[in-house]
Each structure stands twice: as structure tokens, then as C-alpha cells.
Amino acid sequence: MPRISAATVADHRANQHAALLEAAREILAAEGVHALTPAAVGARIGLARSSVYRYFASTADILAQLVEDAFPRWSARLRAAIAPAGPDDSLPGRIRTYGRAALDFVGSPDYALIPALQAIGLPGECRVRVDEMHGALIAPLADALREAGADHPALRAELAWGVLRAGARRLMPDAAAHDPAARNPAAHNPVAHDPAAHDPAAHDVAAHSPAAHSPAAHDPAAQHDPAAHDPEPAATADDIIEITLDVLVRTLR
Numbered sequence: 001m002p003r004i005s006a007a008t009v010a011d012h013r014a015n016q017h018a019a020l021l022e023a024a025r026e027i028l029a030a031e032g033v034h035a036l037t038p039a040a041v042g043a044r045i046g047l048a049r050s051s052v053y054r055y056f057a058s059t060a061d062i063l064a065q066l067v068e069d070a071f072p073r074w075s076a077r078l079r080a081a082i083a084p085a086g087p088d089d090s091l092p093g094r095i096r097t098y099g100r101a102a103l104d105f106v107g108s109p110d111y112a113l114i115p116a117l118q119a120i121g122l123p124g125e126c127r128v129r130v131d132e133m134h135g136a137l138i139a140p141l142a143d144a145l146r147e148a149g150a151d152h153p154a155l156r157a158e159l160a161w162g163v164l165r166a167g168a169r170r171l172m173p174d175a176a177a178h179d180p181a182a183r184n185p186a187a188h189n190p191v192a193h194d195p196a197a198h199d200p201a202a203h204d205v206a207a208h209s210p211a212a213h214s215p216a217a218h219d220p221a222a223q224h225d226p227a228a229h230d231p232e233p234a235a236t237a238d239d240i241i242e243i244t245l246d247v248l249v250r251t252l253r
Helices: 009-031 038-045 059-082 091-107 109-119 124-147 153-171 200-207 237-251
Strands: none
Touching: 009 038, 009 059, 009 109, 038 059, 059 091, 059 109, 059 124, 091 109, 091 124, 091 153, 091 237, 124 153, 153 237
8 A cells, every 4th residue: 555645645645646747747848748648657756557547547637637737827827917916007018917927838837738738639528628728818818908998808818819829839949840830831821822823824924024124133143142032030039029929919909
């Protein structure tokens, strides 16, 4: 029988459960959802697989319990972030604070839940619960907009969350692994699917356009000007955060 390390059996089980959840969070963040199994979680804290099954029925159950643990914590944090307090309690200032807290989620081990939930099939009731808790993350922003008299605050908050998600994808070190657009930009480029891009007539028009006969079009120096072909400088994490927050505030102006 396992040694009881708490005052009561109930306390012991609560401590054991908390340790297993933390182990699961670490495995998920470091190795991904395919490494997350009851056996792996138990091994991380030295608990036999048969004992782990007292707490988790499956990998999907582990994920569901991680969601139940993480989302309420982040919801409370976001609600506190947008509360009218601090040096800048204007609505734009509160929105920036809320946005920064939401982006902090990206740097936490909890964020690994997002691609994991996309990668594994959850039972229908679990998906409904995930949707409910996702709504709880957006609710503080919608409430603040409602209090400020904005029309359709829930819709505005949902759309604004899309800005935060876009910023989050740019902050993820493995964004390309989870973002189809990052893996294949052409697949999401309207030009790649524009019939005119493959229309000989369109090319013929382009060939006879004034730009085609401009001096720069035939100037080797202009064609090989590094400044003309340099990609946009890479954005730092601070750049991404600040630009995301700027866009977020502008979106909700």
C-alpha cells in the first residue's frame, strides 16, 4: 500500500492528483501530446501505472482534467487584468493589460493544451466543456466592452480574441508545426488561387504595361538592389507583443 504522506487519505489523494497534473503538464509542454499517457505521467513521479488509473482513465481524460485545472486559473487572471485598477484604468489601458495577460498564456506550460486539444479527439461532452471554458476567457473582455457601452460586445470580444490568437501563433517557437499557413504560405495566399495568376492574357497585359517598360525594369542595378529584395526584418518577441496590443486596442476603439 502506498505510504500516506498527508494528514488524511483525502489530503494524500489531493496531493497525489496535483503532482500527477503537474507531471502531465510538464510532459505535454516538453514532448507533446503523443508522449502523454497515464504510464508516462506515473513514471515521472514514481507511481505505478495501475495507481495512475485511479486518477486518469486515458490520455483524453488527462487533457480534460488539465483543461479543468488551467482554464479557470487563466479566466480569473484575465478578469483581474481588465478590472478598473492600476495606473491606467482607461478602457484602452485595461484592454492592453488584458491582452498582455492573454499573451502571457503563450509562454506558460498550459498553452501546450491548445495544439494538444486540436490533435486528439475528445468526446463530445468534453468539447462542449472546452468551448464553455474558452468562452470564460473571452467573457471579461466582453463585460468590459458592455460596461463601456459598446454595441455587440460579445461579438467584438470574440473577434478581438482572433487578434490575440494571431499574436500568440507568432510567439510560439514551433508556430510552423501548428500553423498550416506558416508551413505553406502559398496555400493561404489569395494570389496562389487567383485565376488571373495563371491566365496567359493577364501575363500579356502585364508585359505591355507601363511598368514593364520602365527604366527600372531593365536596369540590372535596380533588379539586384539588395534593399529591393530584403525580407522584412524579423520581429522580436517584444515587437510581436507590442504590435499585437496596438492592433487589439485599435480593433476595439
